[in-house]
Amino acid sequence: MSDPRAPATPRRHLLSIADLSREDVERILDTAASLAASLDREMKKLPTLRGRTVVNLFYESSTRTLASFELAAKRLSADTMSIRSSGSSVDKGESLKDTALTLAAYEPDVIVVRHPSIGAPHLVARHTDAHVVNAGDGKHQHPTQALLDLYTMREALGRLEGLRVAVVGDVLHSRVARSLVQALALVGGETVLVGPPTLVPRGIEGLGCEITHDIAAAAGADVVYVLRMQHERMGEAFVPSLREYTALYGITPERVSPRQVVMHPGPMNRGIEIDPRVADSEQALVTDQVRAGLVVRMAVLYDVLTVAPVESRERAGVA
Ligand code: NCD
Secondary structure, eight states, rough: OOOTTTTTSSSOBBBGGGGGGGHHHHHHHHHHHHHHHHHHOOOOOOOOOTTTTTEEEEEEOOOOHHHHHHHHHHTTTEEEEEEETTTTTTGGGHHHHHHHHHHTTTOEEEEEESSTTTTTTHHHHSSSSSSEEEETTTTTOOOHHHHHHHHHHHHHSSSOOOOEEEEESOOOHHHHHHHHHHHHHHTTEEEESSSOOOGGGTGGGGGOOOEEEEGGGGGSSEEEEEEEOGGGOOSSSSSSEEEEHHHHHOGGGGOOTOEEEEOOOSOOBTTTTHHHHHHTTTBBBHHHEEEEHHHHHHHHHHHHHHHOOOHHHHHHHHO
C-alpha cells in the first residue's frame, strides 16, 4: 500500500457527489463490498488506518451518520473523537472557523462535518490541512448517504445501470435527494422526483432527473425512495396539512408493488411519509441502508486518505 502520509499525496475531500467520477463511485462501492466481507469474520477490526485521527464535527442532530462514521473509523483502527455542537465551545458562540482552527492544532487526518449551513465543510477544508468529508450541509449535499444508497441498491437489485428510482416527498429541503440524483446520473441510473409543487423546487431537473407531482409515477420505478418531511426546516407551511400530504403522497401498501423495493434515509416519520406496514415489510431496505452506512463510510475514509491505484489496494488486502 502506498503510504497515505506521503507529502506528495494530494489532499482529497468528499464535499459533494460532483467531486466524484463514475470510476471513483465504483471503486468506493467495491471497497465497501470487500470490507463487508471482512466484517463477516469474527475479528471486526482492520489495521488500515492505525495512527490516523478522524474527528467528527456535528452541528446538527444525527444518529446513524455520526454513529457509523465513529464506528467506521474505529473498525479501521483510527483514533476518533466526536464533537457535537451542544456541550462544546460552539455552544459558547465560537465560530466555525475558530473551531476548525482549534481542531487543526491536533493535526487530524480527516474531519467529518455536518452543519446546517451550505458550504460549511468547504470552509473547514480551507482552514485546516485535514481531508474533509461532508456529512450533510444544509439542504445542499450528503454524499456518503448517496453512496450508501447506491451500495444498498446494487446489493439488493444486482445493478445500478438502467435502474429507475422514484424519490418521493420533501425534495425542497433534502440534501439526500440532491446527492442521490447526481450519484444515480453518474452510474447510469434514472431518477424521477415526486412531490407537491411546493416541495419540488423548479429547476432541479438541471441536476439530471425528471420531476412530477403525480404519485402514480412511482409505480414505474424499481426503487421507491421515501424522503422525510423535514419539519425542522419548514419555516412556513409548505403543505396545507400533513394529513393531506399523507393522503396524496404517503407510501402505503397500495402504492407499492411486490416487485419494488422501498428505501428511506431515516429518521422515518411513520404514518406520515411512510406507512408502518411498508416500513416493516420485506420490501423495505431501511436496515440494509443503515448497515451499508458503516462499510461505505469505512470505504470513504480509506479512499480520501489514499490515492493508491487499484492493484496496490488489492495487495494491501483492502480492495
Ligand atoms: C438525512 C439527513 O440528515 O440529511 N438523514 C440521515 O443522514 N440519515 C435525512 C433526513 O434527515 O431526513
